[in-house]
Amino acid sequence: MTEFRNEILLELRRSHERDRLVAALAELDAAPPVAVPVIVGGETRLDPTLASVDPGDPDRIVAAATVAEEHEVSSAVTAAAAAARGWGETSAVERAAVLSRAAGELRDRRYELAALAVRECAKPWAEADADICEAIDFLEYYAIEAVRLDAGRELIQLPGERNSISYRPRGVVAVIAPWNFPFAIATGMTAAGLATGNAVCLKPAEQSPGCALAVVEALRRAGIPEGAIALLPGEGEVGAALAAEPGVHTIAFTGSGAVGLEILRAAALPGPGQDHLKRVVAEMGGKNCIIVDADADLDDVVPAVLHSAFGFAGQKCSAASRVLAHERIAAHLQDRLRGALDTLLVGQAADFGVDVPPLIEPSAQARVERMVAEAAAAGANVERVEDVPDRGYFSAPTILADVDPDSPVIREEIFGPVVTVETVSDVGAGCDLVERQAHALTGGLFSRNPRTIAAVSRRTPVGNLYVNRGITGAMVGRQPFGGNRLSGTGAKAGGPDYLLHFVEPVVVTENTVRHGLAP
Numbered sequence: 001m002t003e004f005r006n007e008i009l010l011e012l013r014r015s016h017e018r019d020r021l022v023a024a025l026a027e028l029d030a031a032p033p034v035a036v037p038v039i040v041g042g043e044t045r046l047d048p049t050l051a052s053v054d055p056g057d058p059d060r061i062v063a064a065a066t067v068a069e070e071h072e073v074s075s076a077v078t079a080a081a082a083a084a085r086g087w088g089e090t091s092a093v094e095r096a097a098v099l100s101r102a103a104g105e106l107r108d109r110r111y112e113l114a115a116l117a118v119r120e121c122a123k124p125w126a127e128a129d130a131d132i133c134e135a136i137d138f139l140e141y142y143a144i145e146a147v148r149l150d151a152g153r154e155l156i157q158l159p160g161e162r163n164s165i166s167y168r169p170r171g172v173v174a175v176i177a178p179w180n181f182p183f184a185i186a187t188g189m190t191a192a193g194l195a196t197g198n199a200v201c202l203k204p205a206e207q208s209p210g211c212a213l214a215v216v217e218a219l220r221r222a223g224i225p226e227g228a229i230a231l232l233p234g235e236g237e238v239g240a241a242l243a244a245e246p247g248v249h250t251i252a253f254t255g256s257g258a259v260g261l262e263i264l265r266a267a268a269l270p271g272p273g274q275d276h277l278k279r280v281v282a283e284m285g286g287k288n289c290i291i292v293d294a295d296a297d298l299d300d301v302v303p304a305v306l307h308s309a310f311g312f313a314g315q316k317c318s319a320a321s322r323v324l325a326h327e328r329i330a331a332h333l334q335d336r337l338r339g340a341l342d343t344l345l346v347g348q349a350a351d352f353g354v355d356v357p358p359l360i361e362p363s364a365q366a367r368v369e370r371m372v373a374e375a376a377a378a379g380a381n382v383e384r385v386e387d388v389p390d391r392g393y394f395s396a397p398t399i400l401a402d403v404d405p406d407s408p409v410i411r412e413e414i415f416g417p418v419v420t421v422e423t424v425s426d427v428g429a430g431c432d433l434v435e436r437q438a439h440a441l442t443g444g445l446f447s448r449n450p451r452t453i454a455a456v457s458r459r460t461p462v463g464n465l466y467v468n469r470g471i472t473g474a475m476v477g478r479q480p481f482g483g484n485r486l487s488g489t490g491a492k493a494g495g496p497d498y499l500l501h502f503v504e505p506v507v508v509t510e511n512t513v514r515h516g517l518a519p
Contacts, residue, residue: 004141004477007133012126018352021125024111025350028119034210036065036233040072041079042226050233052207055122055358056348056392062120063210065233070241076230077247080172080199083227088169088197092150096143098223099195103139105218106132113183113214120210121182122349122357127312134184137476138191138494145499146195160513167503169197171249176203176239178254179360180315182211188493189252196502199228203242207360209233246271250502252281257486260284281501283488285317285413286441288471291430292333294326296446302336304470309419310344310397311472313356318442318472321414323421324430330423337399337421338383344397346388356417358392365393368416375400375409427452431459441483444471461485
């Protein structure tokens with residue numbers, strides 16, 4: 001296996017790259033909506049009734065998906081269990097080669113898939129391309145890591161004794177994927193299951209079935225056996241049915257805290273005929289704070305906050321939600337952030353250079369607007385971008401100050417383009433506020449003092465702390481990603497420990513002091 005390297009992002013300042021993306025988008029728009037079937041055991045059923053639309057132009061149907069029925073969910077798990085036996089016996093090197101070929105399939109379709117993410121999820125071009133690159137990275141990285149894991153690990157050996165540890169696939173993995181990273185996260189969780197010899201049943205978000213189909217197509221063309229990968233489109237009840245199947249061994253979930261906790265609760269007790277404990281790998285969002293010390297360089301802070309809070313309209317679990325500014329610089333930082341707010345470009349995802357696209361659906365738009373209105377009614381100082389398109393599910397980028405500490409915008413994940421600015425007496429007081437939160441996904445610190453950086457690094461409960469930079473954009477292999485507390489089970493996606501969630505360790509101890517040989 002070759003050394004892992006992150007896929008290089010497109011340079012969108014180059015006109016020929018933009019031209020290829022625009023051409024891919026035009027081709028997508030000219031074609032009928034993507035028809036997404038149910039795929040079970042190599043068989044497909046196409047009867048599309050669930051439409052995914054362009055959040056910036058809700059009259060445009062991007063994909064039409066077939067909704068998986070309850071019996072198909074059960075059949076998919078049964079077929080996956082049968083396929084898992086053969087796939088699990090395939091050598092790790094062969095499995096890795098299949099995943100690497102799947103990465104090549106995505107690479108070859110990079111421009112058209114980016115266009116699909118732009119339309120189906122309103123991801124701006126740079127974000128859409130990064131999504132494809134991360135999906136490629138997950139396939140390549142887990143392929144390499146699976147081969148390393150298959151080699152086992154060193155144990156202590158004593159004279160007369162031989163000890164070994166190996167890792168076996170668990171069986172069937174249920175992947176329940178979100179819409180905000182329709183390629184990267186769906187591919188990452190699926191690739192982890194397949195790389196370790198499991199079969200996978202993928203239930204994509206109802207908002208992004210077209211993107212999920214492309215992932216499954218790439219895996220099937222690369223050589224994943226029929227039955228070892230199933231596609232089960234639909235809404236929440238399909239995911240609930242899949243997670244409840246007794247034949248599922250591992251559930252990989254990314255989404256809301258409410259759904260994640262329900263999955264954990266349901267998975268705790270074995271179902272009828274279930275002879276194993278389900279393992280849940282869950283990432284459930286965050287309420288992410290950036291602490292700004294008095295000595296911070298505000299020239300670095302302001303663009304980092306803007307990008308972390310408002311990039312992709314704040315629809316990232318890692319997005320900045322609270323800025324905790326030292327009292328000596330809080331007023332100045334707030335003024336600078338207000339002034340910089342108008343530099344954000346709010347518009348359709350297909351327009352190059354857009355910072356803030358529409359939200360994914362009307363319910364998300366209504367929730368953000370309600371939370372901002374409630375904060376304003378309670379006396380918060382509200383600063384918003386005024387020029388926002390009328391068509392599509394747009395919400396204006398918003399900075400809130402003087403917010404009631406008990407306000408929902410302080411306590412709850414917003415998942416929209418809203419950030420609060422709060423004054424703290426010092427960095428320690430900022431850490432106190434972070435520690436009081438139930439979520440602990442990402443966090444940020446801006447400080448020039450090495451002792452402050454070391455102290456916050458030791459103290460913070462978050463899974464990923466970013467120092468003197470933005471708090472989004474974790475890279476596979478470089479910044480393994482995952483949260484603590486109610487942000488998730490602590491799994492670090494894109495890191496050397498992640499595949500351990502999908503395998504069972506087996507230790508063999510042999511007494512090598514033999515008394516002769518059997519004839």
